[in-house]
Amino acid sequence: MNRRDILRRSAAAGLLATPAAGLLSGCATSGGGDKNDAETYQGTKSAQNPLGVKEDAPLEVVIFGGGFGEEYAKAHEAMYTEKYPKAKIKHSSTQEISKTLQPRFVDGTPPDVVNNSGSSQIDFNGLVSQNALAGLDELLAAPSLDIPGKTVKDTLLPGAVEVGSYDGKFLVLNYTYTAYGIWHSAKLFADRGWSYAKTWDEHIALCKQIKAAGIAPWTYAGLHPRYMSWPLISTAIKFGGPSVATAIDNLEPNAWKSDSMRAAADAWHQIVKDKYILEGSPGLDHKQSQTAWCQGKAAFISCGSWLESEQKDVTPAGFNMTIAPTPSLGSGDKLPFEAIRGTAGEPFMVPAKARNVAGGLEYFRTMLSKKGAQDFTKKVASLTVVAGATEGVELPYGLSTVVKALDASGANGFNWVYNSFYRKLERNLVDAACGEFFSGRIGPAEFLEQCQKGADSIAQDSSIKKYKRAA
C-alpha cells in the first residue's frame, strides 16, 4: 500500500465519518423506554412532609450554567440537605441541556430537577406533547416552607402559574420574575438634561435630540433581532389591549396583521427610517450591542431584567441603568404608559420519569421558600416569582428600577407566551423578520407579512401540538 492509497482510503473514511456526525439520532427509540422495574422513591405523606419525600432518596439536579451561574443552586441544595440530611444530592451544571439530557429522557432515566434554559433549551412543546414532564399541582397545594398559613400557590406573583401551564396543566416552574422594557442610563440622561419620553412622538423627538448630540439613540442585538420584537409587540398590546397578545399566542388567523400590530410596526419603522440606530448594529450580537450601550455609544436598548447581571463586568460605576416601559402611541392607548411586560422566566421542570419526583417537587418548595428566594435575589440580582421576597434585601440600582416599574405597572402588566408554546416561531421565524425590518431591508407591511407567514406555517404543521390560552 502506498501513500496515495492511504490518502484515498482515509478520504473514504472521512466520507463516512462526516455524515455519521450528522446522523445524530444515534440512540434508538427502541432502547430503554419504560423502565417500570426501576425503583421510584416515595415516602409517606404527613403534615411535616406534604409531598411524601423519601428522606434518604438521592436527588439529581441539573442546572443551566448561564448568566446566573450555579452557586445559587448549590445554596438551595444545601437547604434541601439541611432538611433531609440523609439525601445525597448529585449536582451538575451544563450549557448544553438538550444534547446532554436527550438520551436520558429516551432511556427513561432523566434527572429529578432540570433547569431547562439557555440557547440549548429543550423545546417545551416537544416535552409537553410527549408527556415528559411531571405535573406540579401538588406543589402548588402544599403549604409554603416558611411563610406560615399560605400554600405555595398563595406566595407566587400573579401570572407565574399561567406561564408554565399548557392547556391548563401546570408543568413548568418559571422561577425568576422578569420585566421586559427599554433601558437607558440615568446618569447619561441626567448629564445631558434628557428625560425619558412617555409618548411615541416625544420619543422620536428625543431620538432626534440624542442623535444631534452625537450619540446613536438605539442599538440592538442584530444577530438575535428578536430582542426588538419585544418592545414592538409591547407597543401593540398597549395600543390595542391584551387581546392582541392572546390572538398571537393562539395562532389566530392574521393575528400579526391586526390594526394594533400595524400601528406599532409603522411607529417603530420610524427609528429605522430616520437612522436612529447605531451603525453596524445588525452585525452585533447581544453582548456586543449591550457593551456598546454600556460604553455610551447608544442611548436605548431593549432587554429583559437580566441585563444588569449580564453586564456586570463592563458597566461603568454610576451608570445607573434604568428600565422603562415602551412609550404610548397616543392618548387612545388601551393600557397606560406604566404598563410593562412582566413574566415569570428561567424554567425548571421535574421529568415525569424521574425516580425522585417527590424530591424534585420538594426541591421546588425549597426554592420557593422565602429564604430560598431571598438568597437567589442576593446572589444573582434577579427577582423571583415569590411575592415580597425582596423585603429587606438591598437591590442593585437596575433591579430597584425594575421593582419600581413592576409596581407602577401593577394590574396593567401584560405578557405573551407564544415563544414558549412554539419556540421555533420566535427563535427562527419572527427573529429573521425582525432582522430584515430593523436593518431597513423591509418595511412594516412586509415585516408583518413575514411574521404572519411564520405563524401560519406553525399553525398548519400537524406535527406540532397546539395550545390555547384564555384571554
Added chain:
Amino acid sequence: MKHGKWPLIVTFLVPPVLLYVFFVVSPYLQAFQISTTDWLGYSADANPVGLANFKTLWHDDYVWNALKNNAILLGLVPVLTIVLGLFFATMLAMGGRKGSAGVTGVRGGALYRTVYFFPQVLSVVIIALLWKEVYHPNKGLLTTALHGLGLPAPTWLGDPATAFWCVLAVMVWSNVGFYVVLFGAAMSAVPKEIYEAVLLDGASRFTTLRRVTLPLLWDTVQVAWVYLAIFALDGFILVQLMTNGGPNFSTDVIGVRMYDTAFGSETKFGYASAIGVVMFFLTLSVAVLSLRVGRRERIEYS
C-alpha cells in the same frame, strides 16, 4: 509465519471493526429507521410514518434554501482552496530561481509554511470566534482598515448580502494551510531532475505548474477535492458558531437545519434524521462522482 497470522489479525483488526460497526454503522442503520418515524426525541414512542418526512422535506423551503447554500459552497470552496493551496505550495517549493542553482523555494519559505499552517492548529471554535471579532461591524479589523482608507464598510455578518461570503472566506482561510502542506509533501516526491529539465527548456513558472506539477500531483488534488467537497456539504461548526444560519437564513446550511430541527427550535428527531439521510446520500454521490470524473492515468516515476 503462517500460524502467527490469525492471532495478529484477530488482535489488531477485529476490535476496530467491531467498534466501527457499533459506533458508526449501527447508528447509520438506526437513523434510516428513525427517518421513517415521527419520533419527537424525548420519549420512546415513535410511530412509523413511511416516507412522510421525505415528502415534507421535498416541500420545505428552508431545506431547499440550505441546500442551495451548500451547492454554492460545493462549487467554490474546493476550487478556491485548491488553487490557493497549489499556488502557495508551488511558491514554497519552487518559486525562487537562483540561476544555475536550479529550483528552490522563495526566501523565508519555512516561515510562510508555519504561518499558513496556523489555522490548522487552532480549533474550529477558536477560528469562528476569532473571525467573529474580525468581522465586528464597528471595531473589527476589516471595518477599521476600510474606514482608515476612507472607505465605507458593510456590516459583514449582519447583512444577508455579505454574510454568506464572509463565512465562505473563513472556510477557505481555515483550510488552505493543510493543503499547502499536503501539496508540498507531494511535490517533494517529484524528482528534481524533471524541474531542472523544465527550467532548461525555459518554461515559465505558470507553465511548469500547469504542465508538469499538476499532472504529477493529480492523485493528491483529487483526494483534496473529495475532502473539501465533504467539508462543503457540512460546514456546520463554522456556520453555527458565526451566524447560526442568519441573517434571515442567508447562511443556512443543511447541517444547521438538521441540528436546529432536532436540538434547536424543535425536537423533531424523525424529521431531522430524514434530513440526515438526504445529506448522507448527497455526500456519497458527490464523493463518488468526484472520484469517477477525476480518474486519470497514473504517472509512475521510473
